[in-house]
Amino acid sequence: MKNTKYDFKSIIDRHDTNCLKWDLFDDDVPMWVADMDFKVAPAIxxxxxxxxxxxxxxxxxxxxxxxxxxxxxxxxxxxxxxxxxxxxxxxxxxxxxxxxxxxxxxxxxxxxxxxxxxxxxxxxxxxxxxxxxxxxxxxxxxxxxxxxxxxxxxxxxxxxxxxxxxxxxxxxxxxxxxxxxxxxxxxxxxxxxxxxxxxxxxxxxxxxxxxxxxxxxxxxxxxxxxxxxxxxxxxxxxxxxxxxxxxxxxxxxxxxxxxxxxxxxxxxxxxxxxxxxxSEEWLDELRKVLYENRQTVKRYLAEELPVVKLVEGDATYLLWLDCSALNVHSKILGEFLRSNQGLFLSPGHEFGECGKDFLRMNVACPEELLMDGLRRLKAGIIALKNISNGL
Structure with missing residues (x-):
């Protein structure tokens, strides 16, 4: 959102706070566990x-x-x-x-x-x-x-x-x-x-x-x-x-x-x-921010990475990405994105083997961080395809 009453834009450094999301693993962009990289409501x-x-x-x-x-x-x-x-x-x-x-x-x-x-x-x-x-x-x-x-x-x-x-x-x-x-x-x-x-x-x-x-x-x-x-x-x-x-x-x-x-x-x-x-007003503004982040991902995938499809959802800040066109098991794909790009998404097979063609992406973060994650996703998939093609 261009104008918001609350701060959903600042990137807060969560390193060295015993933060599960940022301190447990050495990933550049962790977009896995379900917590948000936004400041809490001021009243809280x-x-x-x-x-x-x-x-x-x-x-x-x-x-x-x-x-x-x-x-x-x-x-x-x-x-x-x-x-x-x-x-x-x-x-x-x-x-x-x-x-x-x-x-x-x-x-x-x-x-x-x-x-x-x-x-x-x-x-x-x-x-x-x-x-x-x-x-x-x-x-x-x-x-x-x-x-x-x-x-x-x-x-x-x-x-x-x-x-x-x-x-x-x-x-x-x-x-x-x-x-x-x-x-x-x-x-x-x-x-x-x-x-x-x-x-x-x-x-x-x-x-x-x-x-x-x-x-x-x-x-x-x-x-x-x-x-x-x-x-x-x-x-x-x-x-x-x-x-x-x-x-x-x-x-x-x-x-x-x-x-x-x-x-x-x-x-x-x-x-x-x-x-x-x-904090009801803060929550309702948050929902608009999360929806805009969802739309940003949808547009980016359509324009920059059409091989990955966003599964349309009604709720949560956890997006389900259909990667079936890549024909790569989510465990392999997730591990490659982490090693190649420092991007940690949740591999879909963890949610049941029927999720083996999917990745879960947490988009509850400022737009700058979201775009960094999307660019890494694109770069990682291009790199994986090049390796698969022997280039």
Missing amino acids: EKAIQKRASHPIYGYTLIPDELFEAYINWWDSRYNFKMSKENMAYSIGVMPSISSMIRCLTDEGDNILIQSPVYHVFFYFIQDNNRNVIENELIYENGQYSIDFEDLDEKLSDVEMMILCNPQNPVGKIWSSEDLKHIGELCRKHDVVLISDEIHCDLTNPGLKYNPFETSSDYDKVITCLSPSKSFNIAGFQSSIVHSKNGELLEKIKTQMQLDNSSACNVFATTAVIAAYEE
């Missing part, structure tokens, strides 16, 4: 600085105001009515899901996910000695959809389904009709459904996601929510789980206490309340 920074000025950082209670912030946000933006008695605090969505896997399924059980999907789902299922069952999404004419016939068949032999809504990495907002159909099939087969909605706020301007619980009346559902992606505050480790099913929620609370994942970071509540109560 101000609130954290105020709390930091108090010189004691001991154990922290979770105030009612935090739950009220969640409740008001989802009610006003998505007409999703929640109540405190149906909520539980957690240090993060994935720790919550890991706890739910342990307390709601047994070792050896089958858990269904819809690939290509967030790769950590695979790890947590397997690390907890459960089996991954994949309901592969249908990719046709550059768009993704759900294979409901396959889903119906596979749900007959699973105990749990983990849904990603909006979907990471393909950026799809699932329709209310799709979600209602999923709920009907889960009810038919008596399957517990976990809905990971962590990317829900990061939709294209003019679009809103559909919360599962406003689209389906199925009762064995747990929704995972967090401001960490929306406001770039993952380091504070804060989320909630919501379920109207009291029996499920009590089991989850007990397991999270056993896993020590329900304690609160001393700065977490401060950051979350400032995000939801004072």
Whole structure:
């Protein structure tokens, strides 16, 4: 955007801050892990600085105001009515899901996910000695959809389904009709459904996601929510789980206490309340910036690198790039881009083998950095083609 109230242009040097994205590996342009290279909303920074000025950082209670912030946000933006008695605090969505896997399924059980999907789902299922069952999404004419016939068949032999809504990495907002159909099939087969909605706020301007619980009346559902992606505050480790099913929620609370994942970071509540109560304008401007970055990538690929296609998406700052025309496995392509250009994109096979022809690109960064990444992508693919051609 040419004129913005907030600063989405400054490049912030994140080196030497113990930053996972910039300090873990020696890459020039890391565009992989899902955090943003933008300053946080001023209200969050101000609130954290105020709390930091108090010189004691001991154990922290979770105030009612935090739950009220969640409740008001989802009610006003998505007409999703929640109540405190149906909520539980957690240090993060994935720790919550890991706890739910342990307390709601047994070792050896089958858990269904819809690939290509967030790769950590695979790890947590397997690390907890459960089996991954994949309901592969249908990719046709550059768009993704759900294979409901396959889903119906596979749900007959699973105990749990983990849904990603909006979907990471393909950026799809699932329709209310799709979600209602999923709920009907889960009810038919008596399957517990976990809905990971962590990317829900990061939709294209003019679009809103559909919360599962406003689209389906199925009762064995747990929704995972967090401001960490929306406001770039993952380091504070804060989320909630919501379920109207009291029996499920009590089991989850007990397991999270056993896993020590329900304690609160001393700065977490401060950051979350400032995000939801004072930073809505910043978020809506961010969404416009992310959409423009998406359009920049689309134009660049069409004009400079037509061999790579952008999969059209509705949400997230994670772009799914169709590299099938290169006929190179994503593992090889990703490794070459890193070694040849210092560009780190996520190889698509990590999200399921059906993603082997794709790369995932994080575009939540200033335009200058985005263009650097795109130029490196082009240069790397040209270099790889020259090597393949023996030049």
